[in-house]
Amino acid sequence: MIELSTFTSAVAAALVGIGLASGAAFAETMAPTAAVDETWAGLVTDVFDDRPILDGTGIVSLEAPYRAEDAAIVPMTLKAALPPGDTRSIRKITLVIDQNPAPVAAVFELGDTARVDTIETRVRVNSYTKVHAVAEASDGALYMVESFVKASGGCSAPAGKDPQMALANLGQMKVKQFGGTATAGSERREAQVMIRHPQYSGLQMDQVTRHYIPAWFISDLSIKEGDALIMKVTGGISLSEDPNIRFSYVSTGAGPISVHAVDTEGKVFQGSFPLENGGT
Numbered sequence: 001m002i003e004l005s006t007f008t009s010a011v012a013a014a015l016v017g018i019g020l021a022s023g024a025a026f027a028e029t030m031a032p033t034a035a036v037d038e039t040w041a042g043l044v045t046d047v048f049d050d051r052p053i054l055d056g057t058g059i060v061s062l063e064a065p066y067r068a069e070d071a072a073i074v075p076m077t078l079k080a081a082l083p084p085g086d087t088r089s090i091r092k093i094t095l096v097i098d099q100n101p102a103p104v105a106a107v108f109e110l111g112d113t114a115r116v117d118t119i120e121t122r123v124r125v126n127s128y129t130k131v132h133a134v135a136e137a138s139d140g141a142l143y144m145v146e147s148f149v150k151a152s153g154g155c156s157a158p159a160g161k162d163p164q165m166a167l168a169n170l171g172q173m174k175v176k177q178f179g180g181t182a183t184a185g186s187e188r189r190e191a192q193v194m195i196r197h198p199q200y201s202g203l204q205m206d207q208v209t210r211h212y213i214p215a216w217f218i219s220d221l222s223i224k225e226g227d228a229l230i231m232k233v234t235g236g237i238s239l240s241e242d243p244n245i246r247f248s249y250v251s252t253g254a255g256p257i258s259v260h261a262v263d264t265e266g267k268v269f270q271g272s273f274p275l276e277n278g279g280t
Helices: 004-048 163-166
Strands: 053-055 060-063 074-079 090-097 104-109 118-123 129-137 142-147 173-178 188-197 217-224 228-235 244-249 257-263 268-273
Touching: 004 129, 060 129, 060 142, 074 090, 074 129, 090 118, 104 118, 173 257, 173 268, 188 217, 188 257, 217 244, 228 244, 244 268
Parallel strands: 053 142
Antiparallel strands: 060 074, 074 118, 090 104, 090 129, 104 228, 118 244, 129 142, 173 188, 188 244, 217 228, 217 257, 257 268
């Protein structure tokens, strides 16, 4: 027969063991969350100078896959619109991939008259991470939403195209236009800008030399309709190979759509595309 004191001691020891195991599991569960929150807190300081950031629900949204099919080409959709009656405008949207080596994927500065409300693009995701979209209103107020993406290795993934082919097609542009008529301020239109560029991140390895390929990417991109700015994009290593940006805007009707891009080597790429009516 087991004495009561022995039994009690055994139970107590077991409970302590369970408590320690549960505590360890809890700590293990909470540690990544704490690290993620600390990362974002640091980015608020570094990127936004510790300015107050409000809950952006109903003003800005971020659509991203929970589990990405390809970490080097992760689709992101940003939408921003102020409530009816709000006389302000959205002048900037910043896309931040918290755990990427260079977290600021892109900053989209929006033209005063274009009223851009939707932006779609593709990014690299280096590890499981929160992604933040921060919209800035014309009075300087910041609004944020977040999403979580499971992906890894996107920043170091080899380029999808042969380097020689990439160089041969470097800077080639294409603009697709969707719906609407080219009349001033009357209809919302969509357009898609595509540029050939390898967008080297600096983390990819040359499979022949086994050396890292130096970072080389489009750093500045501006899109206009006539003389009116639709959007200016400041990009980094997180934008995918062959940058692709689709957006919804209100046309001035002035035309044409012009695209001007500069990469980190100072190479300039530009193109002009006439407005199309009823594109599909």
